[in-house]
Amino acid sequence: MRYDKGRKDASRNRIMEVAAQRFRSDGIAASGLATIMSDAGLTNGAFYPHFQSKADLVRESIASALEAQSLQLQEALASGGLELALAMYLSPEHRDHPETGCASAALLPEIARQPAETRGLYAEGLMTLVRQLAKDLPPHTQDREGVALGVFAALIGALQLARAVEGTELSDRILAAGAAAARALAQPRQTDAAS
Template identity: 75%
Template sequence: MRYEKGRKDASRSRIMEVAANRFRGDGIAASGLATIMKDAGLTNGAFYPHFQSKAALVRETVAAALEDQSDQIREALAAGGLDMAIDAYLSTAHRDNPRQGCASAALLPEIAREPSETRQLYTERLLTQVRQVAAELPPRTRNRESVALGIFATLIGALQMARAVDGTELSERILAAGADAARTLNQRDSEASS
């Protein structure tokens, strides 16, 4: 049976979209292929014409999620600078919607257990994002990439903690403290280099 042109691409995109949401919401290990394919409205047998394995799907899904995140970072930086990007990242909306949120905050422990190809791809994409932020730091900032890494680590850790604690009040305090720490890290280093 022949299908219209573009159907295979549409099916592949649908599988990746569903997988990305599942992986970020439920975790990679807890997301079975059968559930992903069912949610995508496809049969299990339709998976293999698109991907060689679940590991390949994870790698491509993580790559796409990080590419989308780079676009979001670029937009936030262009619209309101680093402060706006920090506020958007450590917002209650981002905290409450891990399925559409940062792949790093949702998946880091599992990415660390993925094959080296996936970890290498993650490393490359993370460094792209770090360099985006580093380019926006004040011109006098010493070790711009190191400061940007510290900001990323602070933001990701704060979001993970805010999602993990029991209680909205504490969670919101963690988001606010993370935002303050990220801003302080940037200001302290740029002031020290003045």
């Protein structure tokens, strides 16, 4: 039986959506194709017309997650600048819902073990985010991309630490400390007048 293109696209999108959530909540290695397909309301056989392998699904899910994060960052920066972006990223809601949050904070150790093609795609997506943030840094910031990389490292690390101790007062303190560290990194350095 043949299905129209719209139905095939809808099935593919559903697989991607479920996989992205499952990967971020349970991890890539712990997320089997049978579970993903069941959660998507599809049979295991319906997977292969859309993807050649789980590795393909992982790569496309990571790319999709980074694109969505880029749009969210763009909206946050346009609406409230760096402060809104920090508040959204290091919020209790983001901490408590890894399945819909930042793929980096949820998956970095596993992304590091993926094939070179997936890691390369991840690096491209990360640099898109870094360049977006770099444009919004104070005007006299030197090495804007370097500073933006530091901000992202602080944000991702803080979110990972806060999730590790979720449900404790320490978790909230880590979110606040991460935001303070990111703000400090984003401030332009005062140069010595004698230099």
